[in-house]
Amino acid sequence: MLDFRQACFFIARKSMIERSIIQSRGAKNVVLENGQPGFQFQLRNPNYRGVQASLIDGIDVTLNGKSYPCETAQWTLQGQTYSLQEVLSSTSARWQLDELATVTIPVDAPLPNGIYDLRVCVYIRRPYIPGPFCRSPFRASAKIVVVNSGVLTGPQLSVSTYSYTGDMYTLMTLEDVMADIADMGATGIEMLAEGNIPGYPTPSNAWRDEWFGLLEKYQLTPTNLGTWVDTAMWQTSDLTVEQGTAQIRHDLQLAKSLGFTSIRPKFGVTTMELDPHPIWQESVLRSLDLAEELDIVICPEIHSPTPIKHKVTQDYIEFINTHKSSKFKLMIDTGIFQTAPCDDGHEGIEVKGGKRPPFLEPLNVPMVDLQEILQHVYFIQTKFFEIDDQLNDLHIPWQPIVETLQNAGWKGWLSSEYEGRREPYRGRDQVRRQHALLRNLLK
CATH class of the missing domain: 2.60.40 (Immunoglobulin-like)
Structure with a gap:
């Protein structure tokens, strides 16, 4: 006993x-x-x-x-x-x-x-x-x-809990994930609200206490909270502007209460090129006052198959220029720089008739396009699929990406987002590989 x-x-x-x-x-x-x-x-x-x-x-x-x-x-x-x-x-x-x-x-x-x-x-x-x-x-x-840790003077390293999909809550606890992040010398943690916060949209006080205790234990900083505005939540009707606004404002409050400095509201899309639902502008506009009050940045994501020189991205930049708010900036997903196709790891997506969906095709966006908009970029998700035993990424060109960021003096968060195959423990191994690779480039 x-x-x-x-x-x-x-x-x-x-x-x-x-x-x-x-x-x-x-x-x-x-x-x-x-x-x-x-x-x-x-x-x-x-x-x-x-x-x-x-x-x-x-x-x-x-x-x-x-x-x-x-x-x-x-x-x-x-x-x-x-x-x-x-x-x-x-x-x-x-x-x-x-x-x-x-x-x-x-x-x-x-x-x-x-x-x-x-x-x-x-x-x-x-x-x-x-x-x-x-x-x-x-x-x-x-x-x-x-992975040899050390102080970085330029971009800082974070990890998204999305990288541990399939392992988290089956083979790994939240503490395991945070211990992994700290062990490789990263200092930031990105989280998916509906993926990794038990009891979302209203986590318990006990969980909040555990969260802050683990942040202190592993000396981690909350970075971005991934959120959703599911505009097609019902088959019979779309969300209204009021409903979209309520969702964003709720998630801003939640992010603030947990220490995050930005949210990524993923709006439902209306085209294969990821044009966001039309309510996005008014819903964001009605939330900017709260974002300013809470000091939280709203970051729409530029994700393949949407390149930088595309109406979606340009509409976001026009919104920034029109409303001149420091609390609306861009998130870049490095999948847009992908140079080779990857058909692994996209659970729930089937390649039919030998043809991939557009968002699985490599865009190979040129670095000059990134350089032109870096002033509007708050957060970068370092999306990747596979890094081999020689620390070669098979799909994402990290050297020119890092050089572009360093040449521009960009010092935001680089947050690992592994999206490859989901065999047990593979995500944690691949994230370590990416941090070893990035540490070599960020010297």
Whole structure:
């Protein structure tokens, strides 16, 4: 029977351990006590039960083909760090099933941003298994992504919770997502109101308290709140201007109460080129006073298949120039710069007769078009689909995008929006890859 302290621990636990032995979070460069560079990673206990630390009989580590002697690895268990000999002689330390072990090895030099092949064999002695079989080997391998964090002086890095679609609330909690974001050195979190806020449109006070507690714990800043104005909510009638206005004003209040600085109201569309429903202008206009009062920016999204030189985008810019409000600006989705088609990851969209919907075709918008409107851009969703093992994006040209932003002195948020295949944990791995890639370019 659990005592009160143990019961509180299980009730308060808000994160999940990955099924794989080698965890994707926690892979990073460190400096050892002797000043030598080290590399650190985290492991799940591969056994079916927790063990006394003295039953850990070492670990073989191979990193990108180089082997590291078992005795050089340090073990951190329950907040305390031990050498192998200290582990073997320990009388109180344990490796519990629901706790991670951190393993640290000395390396010749810090690892640059990139993807590395890590192989381990963990040895655990099991005294109830006889003879030579007592020392049980548990082998695992993984491609781990190293992202070296640091202060950025230009554009800042954020992550959209949309990137974890399918994993969030099944394999990952909100805290797991926020821990991932912080672990890769990003400082912003973008959220989908109806995707990730339990109880929307009126989240509970308990959830709000949890939200602010996690923001403080992981030192994250709320960036953009993705919202919707579903103009075709009913098959028999469209939303009126009054209803659209009420939706925007509600979401502005919600965003303010949760610390966000912008909302993206996605209006229903009337054409294949994403022309927004005609109520958008009047609904936004009637909400600008509240946006000004709350200091929240309303950001319509420029999303494929709508290029920058298109009536939709130009109408938004005309609205900005006409009403001269600093609380209406543009959000750019980098899918408009896509140079190659991607047919993966678009759940609910079928390619019929061999023809893709227009919004799946690459637009390849030129950088000069982006440069011309950057003064009106508040937020950029760094949409992507796949980054390979050499940190090459197969669809989005990041180098010219980043160069355009840096040359213009643009310093807003770049928010990762992964929209590729949804195999378990793939989103979290791909987001780490994108941040490693972007960190290399944002130096």
